[in-house]
Amino acid sequence: MTRHSLSMLLRNEQGVLARVVVLFSSRGVDVERLSLRPAGELFRLDVEVALLPGRSLAQLVEQLRRLVDVREIRHVDEELELGA
Amino acid sequence: MDTTGAGALIRALEDVGCEVIFGMPGGAILPAYDPLLDSVKIRHVLVRHEQGAGHAAQGYAQATGRVGVCMATSGPGATNLVTPLADAYMDSVPIVAVTGQVARSVIGTDAFQEADIRSITLPITKHSFQVTDPADIPAVIAEAFAIAASGRPGPVLVDLPKDVQSAPATYVPAPPATRGRPAVSPVQVRKAAQLIATSHRPVFYVGGGVIRSGAAQALFRLATRTGIPVVTTLMARGAFPDSHPQHLGMPGMHGTVPAVAALQRADLLIALGTRFDDRVTGSLPHFAPSAAVVHADIDPAEISKNRRADVPIVGDCQDVIAALNAVVSRTPDLTSWWDYLNGLRSTYPIGYDWPADGALAPQYVIERLSTLAGPEAIYTSGVGQHQMWAAQYVKYERPASFINSGGLGTMGFAVPAAMGAQVGAPDRTVWAIDGDGCFQMTNQELATCAIEGIPIKVAIINNGNLGMVRQWQTLFYGGRYSNTRLNTHNRVPDFVKLADALGCAGLRCSEKSEVDGVITEAMAVRDRPVVVDFVVGQDAQVWPMVAAGTGNDEIMAARGIRPLFDEEAE
Numbered sequence: 001m002t003r004h005s006l007s008m009l010l011r012n013e014q015g016v017l018a019r020v021v022v023l024f025s026s027r028g029v030d031v032e033r034l035s036l037r038p039a040g041e042l043f044r045l046d047v048e049v050a051l052l053p054g055r056s057l058a059q060l061v062e063q064l065r066r067l068v069d070v071r072e073i074r075h076v077d078e079e080l081e082l083g084a
Numbered sequence: 085m086d087t088t089g090a091g092a093l094i095r096a097l098e099d100v101g102c103e104v105i106f107g108m109p110g111g112a113i114l115p116a117y118d119p120l121l122d123s124v125k126i127r128h129v130l131v132r133h134e135q136g137a138g139h140a141a142q143g144y145a146q147a148t149g150r151v152g153v154c155m156a157t158s159g160p161g162a163t164n165l166v167t168p169l170a171d172a173y174m175d176s177v178p179i180v181a182v183t184g185q186v187a188r189s190v191i192g193t194d195a196f197q198e199a200d201i202r203s204i205t206l207p208i209t210k211h212s213f214q215v216t217d218p219a220d221i222p223a224v225i226a227e228a229f230a231i232a233a234s235g236r237p238g239p240v241l242v243d244l245p246k247d248v249q250s251a252p253a254t255y256v257p258a259p260p261a262t263r264g265r266p267a268v269s270p271v272q273v274r275k276a277a278q279l280i281a282t283s284h285r286p287v288f289y290v291g292g293g294v295i296r297s298g299a300a301q302a303l304f305r306l307a308t309r310t311g312i313p314v315v316t317t318l319m320a321r322g323a324f325p326d327s328h329p330q331h332l333g334m335p336g337m338h339g340t341v342p343a344v345a346a347l348q349r350a351d352l353l354i355a356l357g358t359r360f361d362d363r364v365t366g367s368l369p370h371f372a373p374s375a376a377v378v379h380a381d382i383d384p385a386e387i388s389k390n391r392r393a394d395v396p397i398v399g400d401c402q403d404v405i406a407a408l409n410a411v412v413s414r415t416p417d418l419t420s421w422w423d424y425l426n427g428l429r430s431t432y433p434i435g436y437d438w439p440a441d442g443a444l445a446p447q448y449v450i451e452r453l454s455t456l457a458g459p460e461a462i463y464t465s466g467v468g469q470h471q472m473w474a475a476q477y478v479k480y481e482r483p484a485s486f487i488n489s490g491g492l493g494t495m496g497f498a499v500p501a502a503m504g505a506q507v508g509a510p511d512r513t514v515w516a517i518d519g520d521g522c523f524q525m526t527n528q529e530l531a532t533c534a535i536e537g538i539p540i541k542v543a544i545i546n547n548g549n550l551g552m553v554r555q556w557q558t559l560f561y562g563g564r565y566s567n568t569r570l571n572t573h574n575r576v577p578d579f580v581k582l583a584d585a586l587g588c589a590g591l592r593c594s595e596k597s598e599v600d601g602v603i604t605e606a607m608a609v610r611d612r613p614v615v616v617d618f619v620v621g622q623d624a625q626v627w628p629m630v631a632a633g634t635g636n637d638e639i640m641a642a643r644g645i646r647p648l649f650d651e652e653a654e
Contacts, residue, residue, distance in 0.1 A: 014214060015202055022206040061483060062385035068211040 001050040003032065005076040010043045010076050011069040018046065019067055028052050028058060042071060087250035089218030090115040092255045093182070093244065096225035098125045099257055102153050104130070104144065104507055106137035112159025113184030122173075129507065129536050132528040134161050136500035138168020140528070141179040143216050143504030145172075145248040146460055146487045149298065150180040151232050152504060158186055159197030161530045163204065167494055170208040174491025175319060176296055178237035180228045187247040188216065202243055210238030218251045219367045222258035230261035236383040237296055241301055251451035255420040255597055266382070267400035273407040275395045276354070281414040283376075284597070285421045286312045289364075292319025292490070293357015293381060299401040300324065300483040301355070309402075310415045313425055315343040317364055319490045320357075322480035332425060332649075333434070336364040336470040337630045338466060340646055341432035342425050342632070349424070350375040350383035351548035356399040357381060358641065361491070362392035370635025380404040432641045436624070441620030443593055446545045447473050453515060453543055456480040456603045461513040463503045464488060466498040469551035472626040490518030496525030502540040503533050513607065514543065520546040520572040521580075527582065533613040534587030541587075541606050542615045547622045555625050558644075573619065583615035594619035 010016045017036060024031050024047075032050040051057060057075065064070050087095070095104070097220055109117040121129055131137040134156040136258065141152030156162050163181040186195040202212045210229050213224045247342050280286060289531055294303055300323045307314050307330055316323045316337045324331050333340035335347050349365075355373045358364070359377075365371040368390060379386075379393035380401060387396040397404050420644075421598045431518045436447040450473045458461075459481035465471040465488040480486050489497040502516035533540055545551075554568040572579070583590030589609045593602040593616060606614040620644040630639045637648045 013215075015212075018203060019206055022203075024208040042340055056388070056480075059385060062383075062387075064234075066385055068629065 001030070001052060003048060003050050006064075006073060007047070007076050008064065008073040009039060009071040010045055010047050011071060012041060012043055013069050016043070016069040017045070019065065019069065021056050023063060023067065027063065028055070029059065038064070062079060085254055087255050088115065088119070088249065088330070089215075089221055089244070089251050089252055089253050090220060090249040091119045091381050091405055092221040092253045093225065093249065094119040094123050094126065095255050095256065096222040097153065098123060099222070100226055100229045104124055105153045105155050106140040106144070106504065107155030108134055108137060108157070108161060110161045111185065112158035112186055112246045113155060113249075114163070116155070116244070118185070128370055129532060130499070130505075131532050131536075133277055133526070135167055135496070136526055137502070138165045138179070138339040139171070139494075139497055139500035139505030140529070142168060142177045143464060143487055144508040145177050145179055145194060145504075146484055147505035148508035149484070150508070150595040151229050152177070153182065154179065155182045157184045158201070162201035162565070163199055164207070166205060169205050169241065171489050171492040171494045171497065172239040173208045173210065175489065176292065177239070178232040178241045180232050181239060181241045183241065183243050185214065185243045185245040188245045189247065190329065190606065191245065193250065202241065205241055208239070208240045209241050212241035212243065214243040214245070215248050216245070218248050218253035221253070222256060223261075226258040230263050234263035234265070253479050257288045257587070265400050265403070266338070266398050268397060268407050268635065270407065272369070272377045272395055272397045272577050273404070273411055275410060276397060277411045279376055279378060279395060280312070280354065280412055281354055281416065282417055285350045286352040286416065287346040287350045287355060288312055288314045288322050289353050289355040289358055290316045291319045291356065291358020292402045294316065294320055294323040295483040297357065297382070297401040298411075299357070299405050302402060302405040302409060305542055306409050306412065309409070310412060311418055312415070313346050313422070315339070315346055315423050317358055317361070318488065321475055321486040322483045325481045326479045327481060331428065333474055337632070338476065338494075338628060340434055341604065341628055341639060341641050342428040344628070344636050344650055346425055347372050347375070347623035348636050350461050352364050353377045354484045356405065360384045365390060366630045366636040367634055368592040370637060373542045392462050428647065432628075433646055439621035439623060441501070441621060444596060444599070444619065445548065446620040446624050447477050448596065449543065449545060449599055449618045449620065450474055450477040450517060451460060452599050453517070456607065457513055457515055458598065459485065460484070461503075461508060461515055464490030464498045464501040464505060465516055465517045466519050467493045467495045467523065468519050469555065469624070470517055470519040470545040470549070472520075472544070492543065495497045495522045498522060499540070499542060499576070500529045502542070505531050506540050507525060511538070512634055516542045518542055518544050519546055519549045519551060520548065520570055523579070524570075524577070527586065530583070530586040530588050530613050532617070538613070539610055540613050542613065544579055544615065544617050546572050546579065546617050547620050547624065551622070553628070554622070558625070558630070573622070579615060579617035588615050590615050590617070592617040592619065
């Protein structure tokens with residue numbers, strides 16, 4: 001598995017966190033750390049995830065991007081080998 | 085305050101052009117049904133099960149290219165929509181589901197008929213709303229329709245608490261919601277054109293996105309200008325005419341030998357609005373091993389998901405194909421490529437044997453149906469053997485003439501989808517090609533069709549079994565037929581009597597010599613739905629076949645005959 005940090009800005013809509021978290025569980029992505037805080041009119045979500053072998057971060061980012069309430073998404077750090 | 089939340093809902097639906105709702109009332113959606121009674125712009129079709137409402141909305145959407153609408157009450161009404169929502173999500177069908185919800189004051193208290201339908205449907209909706217202020221209703225409906233129809237289409241849920249529907253409101257029309265469409269990168273299009281110009285064995289791998297985007301005409305121009313072979317997936321049948329010599333048929337698990345070979349031996353796949361589904365690719369490491377890939381799709385998340393694209397193009401198929409048409413000039417010499425493919429086409433045409441026991445061949449029934457009903461008809465299907473035969477033996481000449489459940493594989497899809505398609509296209513003949521298993525899941529909607537004057541026609545390919553499962557049991561489980569026998573050959577139920585009981589004409593056919601006559605008789609019935617019970621042999625199998633998990637080179641034209649594998653061994 002590989003671990004990645006993502007940071008995103010979400011619309012302040014009811015159920016937005018659930019939608020992002022369900023996407024992770026539906027796609028077999030482990031959430032290792034997560035924090036949500038207000039950022040002006042939006043919310044900022046910082047999350048550390050672990051991907052199954054062979055799954056690509058770029059694809060996960062595109063899947064997150066197609067959520068209507070995700071405004072912006074950034075890959076914060078380079079990929080780290082788990083246990084390294 | 086001139087209306088209520090419910091009144092605003094109906095007016096908002098009218099304003100976004102909704103002309104029909106498939107639905108069923110219940111406690112928590114009752115307020116919405118009251119102003120609906122007075123609407124002259126919206127027809128409501130009262131279904132017999134909410135699942136039927138959802139599939140009907142899908143059938144309507146696919147037949148018309150518009151957004152389909154279904155409506156249900158809270159709790160079980162809403163959960164009965166889960167299967168159609170999942171189906172629409174997988175096959176990118178634009179529908180809006182409006183559900184009642186318990187009053188805001190009791191949400192979260194396990195109130196009567198309360199289910200958290202937004203949470204339940206999170207992974208299978210493109211987006212969802214729960215409206216908490218009646219003033220938001222017009223904007224939410226406008227946005228829901230725009231989201232469902234734009235980009236990669238999909239299902240949107242609008243959950244309306246009962247007290248929000250009942251609350252006084254002033255109707256203020258919302259400005260039309262618009263969502264942009266991505267600009268196609270000219271650089272990527274030029275790269276694709278270069279690959280096309282230098283390829284020797286190119287193939288257009290065409291998916292359902294070409295139909296959703298209305299790009300069939302543009303594709304026809306591009307394909308005929310370049311002379312490149314075309315294959316159409318299950319979701320794209322009809323995107324390119326079957327009668328055209330460049331069309332090699334459907335690829336995949338039950339695809340034609342030349343279509344599968346075209347992908348396997350290609351040096352360039354031009355994939356348009358398709359997602360490299362496992363039923364098409366077979367074992368991924370063995371799929372199209374020497375091909376470069378141009379992959380155009382409106383959804384960037386699909387590009388390079390299953391197969392890395394050498395030239396990714398994000399965009400609506402209509403825009404992408406138009407851009408390709410503008411720049412593709414030089415076309416490669418494809419003589420030897422066509423010689424190879426035409427050789428396969430003449431050696432391994434789609435075909436079938438008549439059952440040894442004298443039973444009716446299911447493939448023959450579908451072939452005759454296609455000939456007699458013709459390409460202007462709309463065909464729907466359920467899931468299983470009859471679906472694959474409907475994909476193989478009906479000749480499709482125009483987009484959106486085949487409506488079926490591809491990604492989710494929902495048994496019972498055919499009848500309600502046909503109902504929706506017929507409402508959307510009242511002047512077309514609509515045939516539901518169904519199995520005896522599928523038909524028993526959703527045939528209650530024939531009562532809806534009979535009452536509402538929706539004269540669909542149903543061809544039950546009755547082989548007495550869950551045929552596709554039985555086929556796998558024959559091939560992979562040593563002929564141990566665990567729980568696949570339905571006893572419909574013993575007339576439990578008797579489909580002709582059942583049809584009669586549901587207000588439909590019921591016909592039966594079990595002899596080859598009667599097939600044309602029965603189809604003609606069914607075509608002549610126009611005042612009510614018709615059900616034809618085609619009693620066919622139980623041992624017919626779907627061929628060609630790529631066994632699950634194997635590479636496409638192992639395609640079997642018939643049991644034990646592996647043309648591509650043997651070709652390689654030579």
